[in-house]
Amino acid sequence: MAVYIPLATKYRPQKFSEVIGQDIVVKIITRGMQKNRLGAAILFSGTRGVGKTTIARILAKAFRCENHADNDPEPCCKCESCLNFLRGNQIDVVEIDAASNTSVDDVREIIESSRYKPTIGEFKIFIIDEVHMLSKSAFNALLKTLEEPPPHVKFLFATTETYKIPETVMSRVLKFDLKRIDADLIAQYLSSVCNRENIAASAEALALIARAADGSIRDSLSILDQAINLSVGSELSASDVKDMLNISDDNDAVELLDLLFSANAKNAITKYREIVKGNAIGTKIINSLVDYIHVLTCIKANIPPLEVVVSDDLMPKLMKLAEKISLAAVSRIWQMLLKGMEELKFCERPDVVLEMLLIRITYASGLPDLQELISGIVKNSPKPLAKNEKMPDIVSGRSSESLVDEVLKMFPDAKIQ
Ligand SMILES: [Zn+2]
Numbered sequence: 001m002a003v004y005i006p007l008a009t010k011y012r013p014q015k016f017s018e019v020i021g022q023d024i025v026v027k028i029i030t031r032g033m034q035k036n037r038l039g040a041a042i043l044f045s046g047t048r049g050v051g052k053t054t055i056a057r058i059l060a061k062a063f064r065c066e067n068h069a070d071n072d073p074e075p076c077c078k079c080e081s082c083l084n085f086l087r088g089n090q091i092d093v094v095e096i097d098a099a100s101n102t103s104v105d106d107v108r109e110i111i112e113s114s115r116y117k118p119t120i121g122e123f124k125i126f127i128i129d130e131v132h133m134l135s136k137s138a139f140n141a142l143l144k145t146l147e148e149p150p151p152h153v154k155f156l157f158a159t160t161e162t163y164k165i166p167e168t169v170m171s172r173v174l175k176f177d178l179k180r181i182d183a184d185l186i187a188q189y190l191s192s193v194c195n196r197e198n199i200a201a202s203a204e205a206l207a208l209i210a211r212a213a214d215g216s217i218r219d220s221l222s223i224l225d226q227a228i229n230l231s232v233g234s235e236l237s238a239s240d241v242k243d244m245l246n247i248s249d250d251n252d253a254v255e256l257l258d259l260l261f262s263a264n265a266k267n268a269i270t271k272y273r274e275i276v277k278g279n280a281i282g283t284k285i286i287n288s289l290v291d292y293i294h295v296l297t298c299i300k301a302n303i304p305p306l307e308v309v310v311s312d313d314l315m316p317k318l319m320k321l322a323e324k325i326s327l328a329a330v331s332r333i334w335q336m337l338l339k340g341m342e343e344l345k346f347c348e349r350p351d352v353v354l355e356m357l358l359i360r361i362t363y364a365s366g367l368p369d370l371q372e373l374i375s376g377i378v379k380n381s382p383k384p385l386a387k388n389e390k391m392p393d394i395v396s397g398r399s400s401e402s403l404v405d406e407v408l409k410m411f412p413d414a415k416i417q
Contacts, residue, residue: 021181033073040149046178049216132164180215
C-alpha cells in the first residue's frame with residue numbers, strides 16, 4: 001500500500017512561482033536575489049500558515065542552488081543541493097525551532113557553527129522559526145553576529161509575534177510582513193488542487209473550507225484532506241463540510257439574527273441553544289453573525305459585500321433583515337460582537353460568555369438610535385420657563401426647592417452653601 005502524502009505536504013511550494021497570495025513579498029525577494037541585494041538577515045512575519053517558513057526554505061534553496069543564475073532567482077530543483085533539500089538532507093542548512101531552543105547556549109552553538117564556511121556551496125543558512133521565543137540573553141548573543149555577519153552566512157527568521165523581538169535585532173534585519181490570504185484566492189487554489197487530484201467538490205464546499213482556513217493555505221489543504229475522506233465516491237458538498245467543521249446552517253444563523261433584532265432575548269437564546277444542540281460550535285455561530293452583520297452593513301450603506309460569504313439563496317433573507325434595522329443599530333451590534341469575542345479569550349466558560357453576549361445584543365437592538373433620541377428630545381422639550389417659574393424636578397415633577405427641603409430633613413446637620 002502506497003504511503004499517503006497529505007495535501008499540505010504534497011502541494012508545499014518548491015519554487016517562488018508556486019507561492020500563493022504573497023506576490024509583493026515574492027517580487028521583492030526575487031528581484032533582491034537577481035540584484036544580489038538581500039542582506040545577511042531576513043525576517044518573515046505573519047500569522048500561522050501564510051507561508052513564512054515555506055518562503056524561507058525556497059530562499060535557502062535558491063541561495064544554495066548549484067545552477068543558480070543571476071537572471072533567474074528560482075532554485076532549479078534538479079541539482080544535488082536542491083535534491084538534498086527535498087530529501088531533508090542539507091548539512092549546510094540548519095533549521096531550528098526557537099520555541100524549543102530558547103537558551104543562550106542554543107544560540108552560541110549557532111554562532112560557533114556560523115564561523116565555519118559551508119562544506120559545499122556559497123552560503124551556510126540558519127532558519128530560525130518562531131524566533132521571538134529566544135530568551136533575552138540569546139538575542140543579545142545573536143546580535144553580535146548580526147552586527148558583523150560572516151559573508152558566507154544567511155539568517156532567515158520567521159515569527160508570528162514581531163513585537164516580542166528586541167528593537168536592536170529588528171533594526172538589523174530585512175523585514176517582510178506576510179498577509180493572510182484572501183478567501184476567494186484560497187477557494188480558487190483548492191479548486192485547482194481538486195482538479196489535479198481528480199476530486200469532485202462543489203464551489204460552495206470549497207468556499208466554506210477557504211473561509212474556515214482563516215487566511216492560511218496550509219490549513220485549507222489540511223481541512224480539504226479531512227473533507228475528502230467524508231465524500232468518498234461522491235462530490236464533496238457544502239453540507240459535508242458544515243458537518244465536519246461544526247458550522248451552523250446559514251439559515252439557522254440568519255433566523256437567530258432576526259430574533260436578536262426583534263429584541264426578544266428568550267426566543268433568541270432558545271434558538272441559539274437549539275443550534276448548539278444540533279452540533280454547531282457557539283464561537284462559529286458568532287463568526288457567522290459577524291459575517292452577516294458585515295453584509296447587512298454593506299446593504300445599508302449600499303456597498304457590495306467584501307467577499308462572497310453569503311450564498312445566493314440567503315441574500316434575499318438578509319436584504320429583508322436589513323429593512324428591519326438601522327445602520328446605527330447594526331454598527332452597535334458589530335461593536336458588541338467584537339467585544340464579546342475579546343471577552344471569550346479571558347473566560348473559561350465560553351458558553352456563558354456567548355449567551356450573555358446574545359442577551360446584550362437583543363437589548364441593544366431594541367434601544368432607540370441617537371438620532372431618534374435627539375428628535376424625541378426636540379419634539380418633547382418643555383417651553384422656556386416663565387419669569388419666577390421654578391425648574392421642575394424631572395424625576396417626580398417636584399420643584400428643586402422642595403427636594404432640598406427633603407434632603408435637609410434627612411440630614412439635619414447638612415449645610416447648604
Ligand atoms: Zn538547484
